[in-house]
Amino acid sequence: MSGFDIQSFLKSLTRRPGVYRMYDSESALLYVGKARNLKNRVSSYFRARGLNAKTVALVSRIDHIDITVTASEAEALILEQTLIKQHRPPYNILLKDDKSYPYVHLSQHEFPLLAYRRGKRRKDGRYFGPYPSSAAVRETLNHLQRLFRLRNCEDSYFNHRSRPCLQYEIQRCSAPCVGLISAEDYHRDIVRSEKFLEGKSTELIRELQTAMEEASANLEFETAAELRDRTEFLRQIQEQQRVESGSHNSDVWVIVNWQATTCLQRLTFRQGRLTNSQSFFPGNPAGDSDEELLTGFLEQFYLNDHSGEGTPDVLIADIDTDLTAPLLAVLQERGSRMKHQRGQRGDSRQWLAMATENARTAIQSRLSGMQAAAGKLDKVAELLKLKETPKRIECFDISHSQGEATYASCVVYTADGLDKSRYRRFSIRGVTAGDDYAALEDAVRRHLTRLLEQNDLPGLLLIDGGKGQVGRIRQVLEELQITSVVLLGISKGTTRKSGWEYLWFASDRTPLIPDAHHEGFRLLQHVRDEAHRFAITGHRKQRAKKRSESELETLPGVGPKRRRELLLHFGSLRNMRGAPRDEFEKVPGISTALAAKIFATLHGEEQE
Structure with missing residues (x-):
């Protein structure tokens, strides 16, 4: 980790x-x-x-x-x-199947069927759910049949009955197939079932509680226990599923200011299902109000296509509709029909509350991480016996493969933790292949020159290397007349094992060997490892790109059209290497000067 x-x-x-x-x-x-x-x-x-x-x-x-x-x-x-x-995360296995969620389906019929359904909702009628498991749905249907005696047979079976079936005999069905219940009474039971499935059947719960108390008073303890369990289960399954409701695509936005931190939270609902949650922590240099800040963020978010799930049908945010009118007008010109709701009732109101709770959780986690990061910087100052705690650590590392595709990396650690927005990579050119000292010097010089102009120098400059690398960078600091930056090197010890590194100050001849468990030292290790990872990533990408290129693509002054003419004329790169210089001048689009450059490049000669 x-x-x-x-x-x-x-x-x-x-x-x-x-x-x-x-x-x-x-x-x-x-x-x-x-x-x-x-x-x-x-x-x-x-x-x-x-x-x-x-x-x-x-x-x-x-x-x-x-x-x-x-x-x-x-x-x-x-x-x-x-x-x-x-x-499809790599460490998830059990839930990678493509089964859909189970539902309770109420069909469209004079005597509707209440049944279990899974998969696409092709049949007409109402669907209730989804439920966490098929067992919960089947158990729900079982209890509903006991309570309301609704039919559970398919229409083909229902239409051909001439006498009641076994379900009627065991009091699980009211036998509407043979007219033993009127359509009006059956409809009343359907309405009660719908209310229960919508989570509105508190009267039913009270009725069961009353029956339980009466059974207990009559010393019918088994019946009372059964009613108690049924009541508890009914409470469990009637819990309203806020995760899915309706079929709209909605984005829910809230802005929360808490403990001097502003968080914009987005909940993404697609086909009524919560599919994503994102937290944003924007700056507010202009001192805009919450509504203005959220509106400005939404305009940038949707007009610049930052939404990975597309533009929603409904934008739910508790801000003035006048503020969102320009955004909706522009999106309408682009073909979107997004509408704005303030979310003051129903599911929208619950979703806003859910988004607010997630925003507070995100702020709390962020503040906790910031406090821990600031504390670690104090530990670094304690370890190195610095007079002031560095506000920012920048670490450099070099990566190459036998001098090929040399890259330098710079990673940044602040009181907020690793600041990836300030990471930089430096492609090293004009330096002897394999000369790490010169490559490091080139990258640091370029970086510090820019920071010096911006008056934005770090407090601690960490170099992945020993006394030699630190000495080389010390010369750069002296040339640039930088005295406010603490220079430190971190190198592998004699055992080359993690935890046994040496720390090198520019002015010391012997290294500092810290306690491997010191929190400040562990932070320096972490920043060094991050710089190494970042450098290797850049180096590998550049090396792969370079090796994937044909040598023809590296010829100076030769684009796709001239490259095609060269191949048509010579047939292969091998034939080009064996051709005389004046043969290149015969290729359409190749001048005498360009022919000389191409010939020199193919034969590894220096161009005049």
Whole structure:
């Protein structure tokens, strides 16, 4: 695992139900999980012992964790399945099947059928759900048949009955197929069933409670226990599913100011199902009001196509409709029919409350991480005995393969943690292949020259290297007359093992060998490792690009058209190498000067 501060994260984690998403250092989704208690569940991954090999491998790759708070565990389960089917994380196995969610279906008929359905909703009628499991749906239908005696046979069977079936005999059906119940009375039971499935049947719960009390008073304890269990189960299944409601595509936005931090939270609903949750922490240099800030952000978000799920049908945000009118007008010209709702009632109101809860959770996690990061910088100052705590650490590393595709990286650590927006890569050219000292000097000089002009120097400059590299960079600082930056090198010790590194000050002849468990030292290791990772990534991309190029593509002054003419004239690169210089002048579009350049490049000669 990278430098993810799990202890600070866990301290701020809520105990409410929800979904957690684990990402690696490249922000690739590793695993999606649900929890009844997020704090307890996520904490279980970081126990000192008792983890299996798969979990250990997963934890070692975690860079950060995102949280989405839900209203219930059932909602968490449905959101978890949605995210797994959408992203297919490599460490999720059990829920990768493509089964859809189970529903209760009420058909369109004079005597409607109440049945279990899974899959696409092709049949007419009303669908209730989804439910967390097929067992819950079947149990629901079982209880509804006991309560309301609704039919459970298909229309083909229902239309050909001449006498009641066994379901009537065991009091699970009122036998509408043979006219033993009127359409009016059956419709009354259907209405009651719909109210119950919509979560509005509190009268039914009270009725069962009354019956339970009467049974208990009559010493019918088994009946009372059965009624008690049924009442409890009915309460469980009538819980309204806020994760899915209707078929609209909606984006829900809230802005929350808490503890001097502003968070914009977006919940994405597609086909009525919650599919994504995002937190944004924008700056507000102009001091705009919350409504103005949110409106400006929405305009940039949708007009610049930052929405990965497309433009929604409904934008739900509690801001003045006049503020969103220009945005909706522009989107309408582009073919979108997005409407704005303030979300003051119904599901929209509940979704806004859910978004607000997620925003507060995101702020809490962010503040906790910022406090931990600032504390680590204090530990670095303590380790190095600095007079002031550095506000920013910048670390440089070099990566190449036998001098090929040399890249330098610069990563940045601030009081907010790793600041990836300030990461930089430097392609090294004009330096002898394999000369790490010169490559490092070139990158640092270019970087510090720019920062010096901007008056934005770091507090600590960390170099992945020993005394030699530090001495070379010290000369750069002296040439640029920079005295406010602390220069430090970190190198492998004699054992070449992690935890046994040396720290080199520019003015010292002997290294500092710190305690391997010191928190400041561990931060320096983490920043160095991040710089190494970032440099290797750039180097590998450049090397792959270079090796994938044909030598023809590197010829000076030769584009696609001239390259095609050269191949038509010579037939192959081998024939070009064996041709005399004046032969190149015969190719259409190739001048005498360009022919000389091409000939020199093919034969490794210096151009005059």
